[in-house]
Amino acid sequence: MRGQKIRGMIMVAMALLLVFAAACSKKDNTQASGSPAAQTGSASPSAEATTPAAEVKAEDPLGKFDPPIEVSVVGTTGTNVLFADGESINDNIMTRTYKDILGIQFVNKWVSDASQTVEKMNLSINTNNFPDISKVDVNQLHRMIKQDQLADLTEAYEKYASPLLRKAMEYGGGEGFEAASVDGKIYGMPVPVDYFENAAIMYIRQDWLDKLKLQAPKTIDELVTVATAFAQQDPDGNNKADTYGIALDNTLGMAFDGVAAAYKGYRAIWIKDGEGKLAYGSVQPEMKAALAKLQELYKAKAIDPEFGAKDWGKAADDIGAGKGGIYFGAFWQPLYPLSTTKTHTPESDWTAYPIPAGADGTIVPKRPTNVYNWMVARKGMANPEALVKSMNLWAEMWIEGGKYNDLFYKEIQGSDKYKGKEIHQYAKPYFFDDPGKNMVIGKQFRAAMEKDDGSLVTHPDGKWKWDAYKNNEPNGWAFMKYLSESEAVLEQYGENFVHQSFLGAPTDTMVKRLANLNKIESETFTKIIMGTSNIDEFDKFVKQWKQLGGDAITEEVNAWASAK
Template sequence: MKRNKAAALMLSLGLILTMAACSDGNGNGTGNGGKDTGAAASDPTNAPAATGNDADASAPADPLGKYDPPIEVTAVRGITEGTKFADGEAIDNNVWSKAYENELGVKVKYLWTTPSAQYDQKLNIAIASDDLPDITPVSASQLKRLVEDDGLEDLTSLYEQYGSELTKNILSQDGGNAMKSATFDGKLYGLPNMTSGLGQSHVLWVRTDWLKKLGLPEPKTMDDLLKTAEAFAKQDPDGNQKADTYGLGITKDIFGFYAGMEGFFNGFHAYPNTWVKDASGKLTYGSVAPETKTALQKLQELYKNGILDKEYGTKDATKVSEAANGGKLGLFYGYFWNVGWLQDGKNTDPAMEWKPLPIVSADDQPAKAQVPFAISTYYVVKKGAKHPEAAVKLLNFDYEKLWGKTAEPNVYNANNGIGIFEYALLYGEAPRKNLDAHLHVVEALNANDPSKLNPEEKGYYDSLVAYRGGDNKMWGNALMYGPEGSLSVIDGYAKNGGIVDDAYFGAPTQGMTDNEATLQKLQLETFTRIIMGGSIDEFDKFAAQWNDLGGSTITGEVNDWQASR
């Protein structure tokens, strides 16, 4: 599931930073350590908590109150590849599971776990068999299916009654779209795994020591970028007298978090894989827009001229990062934290320098970075679960221990190269957490006063001070959270209206469920053929096929959704 992919990416970052996230400054008070004052825990027999049908939603409830006696909830989950545990620990025996039981009075019993790659398949079988646990992480399409099958608890009043101030703050920071995406006919059926769409917009990563060596300025336009990419490919920037460098990185998937082409396409005002409004206000799919054809034609030219790796079609993000670390690549688009994957190269070659820049435009209109709808996972409660409010309280607890006033980053987030946050049953973070951390850290650096920083921010501050003192191992942090870091680029997007949000954030439509896999496969195959030298006219054929194979139906459904809002 994408939830686990996101977690894996965060783990990669955490391993580099060797520090963890903590409070976002909007925390709520801690639990009182005694009995929950709400309906569920006041019953010593552990009778089912009052549901939305018969609970007084205004009744007092302690969001972090401990169940006494303890309760048990069942769950299932995927395990991200590479997840590490300390000696003697496991997914059902670790700091999180112990804290759930000792501090919240909730024992989590996993009915099954599976590698993340097999999670969807196994969960779909469980859904078809009506064999769900109390709490389940699901995708948007699975959420919709379970709602239609009347298989989930209505969490509306439970969220209002038990949700902590911190939880409600985090889940509302995107303007409410995350919660709306989990709401059907006015009823809340899932708790979104909150994350940042803005943090998934692209910046342009440029190897600046190569710019200096070749006497080139930082690229400010698409023409500048193309000239720079050609120079990096053909003017021997590594000085080894061999034609073994590439100008612009690209992965076999074409789009993605590292060396994806979203930022490049955005420079041509194309927004692939995103729903955008046309001049009439109707929603259209960016992948079939004429601007996308223009961007593809330019990539075809770059491939033909040796600016792109001729073997890119076989290389994933990891392989591209190896080329960048190995001194064979000088430009790529990607997320703000991609510098974390460049730290090994910096350690090997201290003279290597990269800089994050805003995406560049192909004309006189400013480029705008596309921002995806970031929610891909929801936590749902099986209809008839004995304690449906426990899911809300577990999420409160997770947020408090990760980002609240009593957060302990070294205990609950990451330590000694281990991503401890991965063990939490529910997860999420404020959409602006990293951006706000950058702003607070820069303010503290300017004032030489870190006293107002929370523990996470203080860790970044300390790492920047260490980098300025000569510790190159903190270089990656400086290029994210520092004054000219990648988060400053994203801050510029946000302040200057330089973003294009995905305009569709509803549940997958029937057309998407039926046809999305086919359409994505068609797109990747067609775009790859065009880039590698196929006729650009294939794009027009692709657009027609996309409509015929379900795209037209999806477009109608998406616009019906917009009209109904």
């Protein structure tokens, strides 16, 4: 189990720290711990035997700093960050809560719009002028590790991480630690989202199915039939040829993934081949068959004919305007864009279904990782454990069973003052989710709907969503859809996923060549789908991909896998 491996890695690192400490204690006790001797000292066999990792003492996960300490972070603004009257990004209910409970005063080293945060962070890394705690992506993380800019968080995590924080960090085997760990040391705390965040679900306009007297498709061939009918049989009844079957955008995204999975084609992730080695999904033979089917769908006008010129936002606008009838998306997409269809057409309805099965009758979606960011502490930060403690506090507020569930869900989020303010976005240092939360709430929601008994929804993040549904509040329909239907589809998938198998740092050749390879891939696939390139163009693409760095990347990725 990957989770056991993470714990083992931490314990080994802690054991080494204790061994080093034991060895150094035999030397002149005036020697500075940062001296070369302290850093390279080795222990005798007897020292190793008498200092097991189990002796590492756990500390109070929520122990208060007294006197209070000041910790700098990055403040982020955006359309989903709204503040109550009299509060701001610098002073709000959450900044005060962290100071009251933990003795941590968070201050913003700078504030930027969410769209500019990555660029601003890159500049701060280049100039070595970043906050005590930052949120970074995988490329930034490894630049900072290579440049020796980050604190080692191994000891802080082992000593201070609470059970609830470990539950979130190590969910699904702790894959978020893979990219953040070097030589047994942890340099970043994962920022997980829902475990199934990027697993495709097929949403279909149920009112269109009913009008055309069609059944929801279970296979690829049935999908072709339904999508073509949505494009050609005027499902909206306006006597205009203005609808299409499948919504797709120029990033290709989940609609591509939902169709390709029926052919065991898995774009843009590393999968295990027949010999157990890692192989890039986009260049496997199965992808050619998937592209041929997508080309067929496009030719039949079953796919949005203008997808190549539309970004995700424009494709979402079309869904709201009632143009598309099949949308492949994440579990949460009833919130957006599907709910906007009801604004345009109140009598419309969407139903969540599994993606189409392959010829063998199986459904095997891809599941990319659910960790794309990490929280890191600046090397030289006086109290790096403040990062772990503050994450502990958020876990105790956000995750079911936490000590401060009532404080967050009832006194803060449940108050009139913070209603509709997306208050979870205030979490410090930065928001992270409980990866398994929605699956739990989904089961409770379905049981409550079956018996019309809201008391069966016990999760604190589910109770208010149930009330919103029963009271016909603006998001009530969307909550009901994704918790009762989308989560049921994910549960139906079970363990039948093809997971992203490469979870390490970007390899040297990835850093140099991957952007260009991705561009070639996107352009080639788009041209094949639209019919401007023959399907055999795929074979030329594979050859080009290998020559322009793909083979080198494959070697590097497999070297990483072998070293695990």
